[in-house]
Amino acid sequence: LLELENDRRQAESRLANIPQAGELREEMADFILRHKEFPEALQKSMAERLYLEDVRSEQTFGPFTLAQTAKVSVNPKTFRPYYLVHWACFDGSANLPLIYMVTVEDSSESMVRQLVDANGKLNERVDIPLPVDGLLNPELAHRFDDFTEKNSAYTLSPATIAVNLDKDFEPLRPKQLRRVVLGPFYSAGITDNNSTVTEVLAKVRRPENAWLLTWTIQEIFSKSEKPGRKGLFSSEKTTQEFFINTDDLEAARQGVSSYENHALIPHEAYQALYAAGEAQKIFSGYKVHILSNGQVISDV
Template sequence: MRADTGAAGAYFRSMQAALKGLRIYLADAKSPLYAHGLVGQVLIPYVDRLEATFTAWEHRVGFMERFRISRADSGFPVFQNVLTLENDRATAKERLAAMPEVEALKVEMADFILRHKQFPTALQEQIAERLYLEDIGKDAVFAPFILPETIRVSVNPKNRRPYYVVHWGVFDGSQTLPMVYMATIEDSSEAIAKSLIGADGKLNPEIEIPLPVGGLLNPEFARGFDASAEKNGAYSLSPVTIAQNLDSDFEHLHPKQLRRFVLGPFYSAGVTDNSDKISSILSKVRKDENAWLLTWTMQEVFSVTERPAKRGLWSSTPARDEYHINTDDLEATRQGVSDYQKHALVPHEAYQALYASGEAESIFSGFTVHVVSGNQVISEV
């Protein structure tokens, strides 16, 4: 997309509207999502990151010639945009220090217009670049890999192991999809048990844990877990494969549940080509901010049993988990999950257009539909 075609503006308006609608849905304690515990709480900061990232990209379009999105597939910006933003973050402070403040540039723009009776395109581009650098300098964008964070610590009363709820983010380069991972992990290492668990088998109340904690709570494994999560973050890996890989990377960490939230594809009228049927219907919607459809998938895999460790004279085998795959559901088997849910978020005007076309049933087959109407989301339409 070129910055001067208007397509970029339409795309950013529709994407920002979609992310706003998604946040409304996630923040609603009455939504079906809250049957999944902490999922809503975990996801909202990642949506915030995406909003900040798209705001930065929109400013970048103001001073760069082109901005590419994955028109035919995910509908999200191609991975090169993510990498460029990440590279620019490294030099943002130095570049900002060498530039005038936005207010000074605006004064210069006004003076230029009065003196030359022309629009100062170069100054406008400088303002856009300044705003872009300020945005990415806040360290709140969606990076290729967002480090794990521990948000809950408890104890399994059956085996007296501490367990952690951890989440992290990945922007997949091959499929251009933002994803959020969330895992419940038991820790069987003796040192952490002595540190965290009291004589009654519960968390020691004298140990203060200032949640959230950056990284895995156990410092012995924190750096290794970061590396394993990044190595196993690709969309091409099924959730069961990721859980098994995390399990095999650590003798004393036992993933009991892994969830993956895959955002996309995104459909935007006049911009994306990932569905001719959807695009042609959305093109009849008058406003860009209402001419979109956002889908996402929630995948889950959980452990059904743990094979105990075996200690022998010549060799030993660490404890390993066995994960449930729902073989009664062909799609669950294909995805490598115990369970999955497909969701679609759509503005009321776009939903009406889709419904009037007679195509709504086929388009939304297998999806739970959420309709954005003003500042509320009506679910399970």
């Protein structure tokens, strides 16, 4: 992914030195007719052009994707606007893509005044062209971007990230933080994560069906809010009290209120694991989703 990001940044300059696709096709046809040979050099140029055009489209998962505000509403109890904000990163140390979503209330006077009408509803006269790049609050947007870049590592628990967010931003009240950990991904002949899974997947008849994707959804939420106080000599900001499910040892270890393990696998690969007697052991504690004929069958 780091190499992809480097290629994405250089894509424009490199494409400027490669002929257009139509020109390359004409040159390839002419080369074949004149030399009766395959134009390997031209094929390489065409492949590089197509690759760079694809990378430039920004559809690839980059090392870091800046935050976007995807939803805006008003909490009917506190009459504060709240945002659903998401961002993503690739953790090179853990070799895992991570997607973050946070629901955060904003107590800033300027944002409350703009976004909340007299009836405690979202002000419909304010045009918000969602999704909005960055945090909706412009006064905090740059700081929020800096925060997410520094607080998105896999080694940080969701509890740590939520507490840091609550501590670093006076007006923000993080109510829920969700992290989706994409992976591990198992594929016969490509990855070597689990010897049992790899051995069974290698026996799947069609290579395109010899894979298994797992992901984990971690969530932490605020169970209450501790009011701040302002004194003559000292003051304390309003803070959130986050719930960690200590009755579940795995939830406590992850630093979350709850978590879910999911797995997506082609039907042929699932049959192979089931026939080998490994399915129940491998998918213990997972919600299994089977891909069959272009449809996803969940809760198997």
